[in-house]
Amino acid sequence: MTRKEYNKTVDMYSGRLFGYVLKCLQNSEDASDIVQDVFERLWNHRKNVEVEKAKTWLYTTAHNALINFAKKKARMDLYGDNLPERSQETESRFEMKEIVDMVIDTLPPLQKSILLLRDLEGYHYDEIGEMLSISDSQVKVYLFRARRKIKQQLKEFTVLYDVSEQGKY
Incomplete structure (x- = not known):
């Protein structure tokens, strides 16, 4: 070069x-x-x-x-x-971006990297696999697991948020 x-x-x-x-x-x-x-x-x-x-x-x-x-x-x-x-105390209302960022931060490093490369940067499975020295199928599995974990945690947060909001009124 x-x-x-x-x-x-x-x-x-x-x-x-x-x-x-x-x-x-x-x-x-x-x-x-x-x-x-x-x-x-x-x-x-x-x-x-x-x-x-x-x-x-x-x-x-x-x-x-x-x-x-x-x-x-x-x-x-x-x-x-x-x-x-970051402070562990949370305010009663978050913007959705802050919530998603917090959930993404809980992912293992490899899942987080794959998720960000695919969903944020827009790379294809084969490119991500080459970058991280893993197979395309491993990329898909890790991406599926990361998305599933995010979805589950967002559901849990929504339930907790709904319960805490009910007590305010």
């Missing part, structure tokens, strides 16, 4: 890659750091990455970086260096 091809790759994929990482982390500073690190790795490996496969390489590297970030954060939480977390 030449310098010109690298710059074109950055222009083509940086926005969508940032959106994907941001959706996973819900923190723009951390997302920016990871995306910058991914593009730095691409630059360091540019001689080994074919231009046609740069997109797949970027998303695979970003996915692995997200998993490493989650593991590091979990270790820090275990040792008492808690990062600021």
